[in-house]
Amino acid sequence: MPNEKQPEGASVPARKPSRRRQNRVAAMQFLYLYESNRGDTLTELLLGFMDTQEKERDYYQFAEELIHGTIGNLEEIDAKIQSLASNWKFDRIARVDLAILRMACFELLHRSDIPPVVTINEAIDLGKEYSNQESRRFLNGVLDRMSSELGRPLREAE
Template identity: 55%
Template sequence: MDDEVKPAKRASQRRENRMFAIQFLYQWELNKPEQLNDALRVFVETKEEAREYYAFAEELIHGVIEHIDAVDEQIKVHAANWTFDRIAKVDLSVLRLAIYELLQRRDIPPIVSINEAIELGKIFSNPDSKRFINGILDQMKNKIDRPLRSAAE
């Protein structure tokens, strides 16, 4: 019998970057900084890895914030029976990231963005959020004009 304790499996760098982005977007929603880049620098300093490790996260964060009006509009359209202000802030952060990816990041297969959002909802929110997030993203998936399982050319 092997008594060796195996270390916990570390998430992929992309997953860790998405987790970072969710955490930052959550913080950003609660207290919008005057200088985004300064806030990102300070936030990265709380992490173990070098800032370069989070380059993908920073791209995502800048993209979400740059397209926040269009992203939030999609959430409002698809969140039937929910007022925007009632959506849990962590769920809002997960949805914002996923919807930004669906709308703007043609280099990421839509199904990847959806699956990642559901997994991130499980990590950061309560068990019911998975259904809420999936419901909104499933509606969005039906309107996507590109292959779901591959990046667009």
């Protein structure tokens, strides 16, 4: 029954990640891969990557939007990260953190349909899951500075 108490010591079943979360994970993984394979064309790399995913390609539409948007605005995004990541040399940022930051920066700068607080929380959660302990503070610091420059409410989409 839904209202029954769990026996002490029983584990609570893990919630299945949302479709958006799964798409963000796929986009982050691709951006990490892209950074290591800059010589390959985006189309070839993306087709190969999508072939490795569990679900059909149209399931990952949001991931592809994030990928194309991030890569299409990479120069602007990297300049923004460099300006906000004080005391960090750009080439010293862990690749997984860079992939997360780039994707989150794209969302903050170009996806006003997503509330900034959602983007920041998702990025920090990805950092917790895929990077190290220091990552959370670093990602939060950079994204918090960026969000303060947005000039829009943190909890609302436009």
